[in-house]
Amino acid sequence: MDSETWVKTVPAAEARREAAGLTWLAAAPGGARVARVLGTQDGLVLERVRAGTPTAASARAFGAALARTHAAGAEGWGSPPPGTGGDGTLGAAVLPTPRRCPERWGDFYAGYRLLPYLRQARDAGILDAAATRLLERCAGRIADGGLDHDQPALVAGSATGVARVHGDLWSGNVLWASPDGEAVLIDPAAHGGHAETDLAMLHLFGLPHLEEVVRGYREVSPPADGWRERLPLHQLHPLAVHTVLFGAGYAGQLLAAARRVG
Template structure:
């Protein structure tokens, strides 16, 4: 088996161990395939190397159904990290909280959006007035305005297209920020960054686990998290998109 070695000399404690724990938890769901972990150490992780091929509609449909199965495997609570993991988890190079909460809105606002606002403002990528708009949206979310009866889903948590590898055997997921959350958040991140054949992914997902009415209108709500993360470190265009998503979230309320 060919190997891929990822290293980070300044890795915080648990950085690669958290990645390995997330991959194992997702794999245990028996749905979407995840990259195999061969070795972990404080400053590196060794993975199987995935040879990629061109995406196809058939592979996209297989992935959509498998992702629904992963989500359906569930989590103990919103915000819950992989079993046996304690403390923060990581999205990209940034830390984010992973504290179990009984309701989705309270978790999402406090642990997935608000932590990235001050860094985004400090970086010059989000204005103070824009941050105020996002905080108003977070206040609405925290009231439970968008909570429903769905149990916590087992999320990949950083499901942009770069973490979806198309192999000859089907899609393989890499680099998770795995936690318990709302299934629509993973799907919204796929839409934000242009997953190939997304319509096929969604159709197959919906056949396996029908999505709640209005899910398309709630996409901006679930994109607040990745947009906030990117606004913290990837330029003012993401700050503008974050404010727009917050305004559309407020309009839903």
């Protein structure tokens, strides 16, 4: 491949899933820039993004564009991008996809994003009985609908009320391109979800000029009141996945988030 391309060496099925997610995100009108898919032969072939330097202005523009990506919507809770053939991925973890989209966010989040990984962590001996009980009580509250909450304004006013989310929006999946530091997204676990999931992931591991990202987002699509207090709620899933993948080092963060959720 030439210097204008980048090849991610992954199995064919994973390349197709990721390509479908990138294409779906890229289709959002006025949304965040996404690395362009050039092919899926012998891995995932993407445009090469030349590294630039993020600025307050480019971060603010990214926040506004991300709000529009979310507002492009999805069919339902947990719905995968067209062409994925089913499951998405989050790092090395496969994300289960509902055969029928749940009617409420709490059902989806507890049943398809929390409990499968809590059980894996328990069965692997990473979580003891007391930790498992705490986390299962937390998941039960979520599943019962007691922690359901509104989407940001643009998503709340959309046809389905479900956001088109990146799903793994940590700082490593936000590239800053030359010459002006425009944000470019890679490596999604795209699905229909809650927009605050992406905001929470950005806060979990940090991002340059994060408050400018938030400012740009809020100018376009204000989140529902209390969204900052809900960050630990939306961070439960990535922390559970990291606990399964990387061990007990993340278990403490997971339990602390669960205590903050209550």
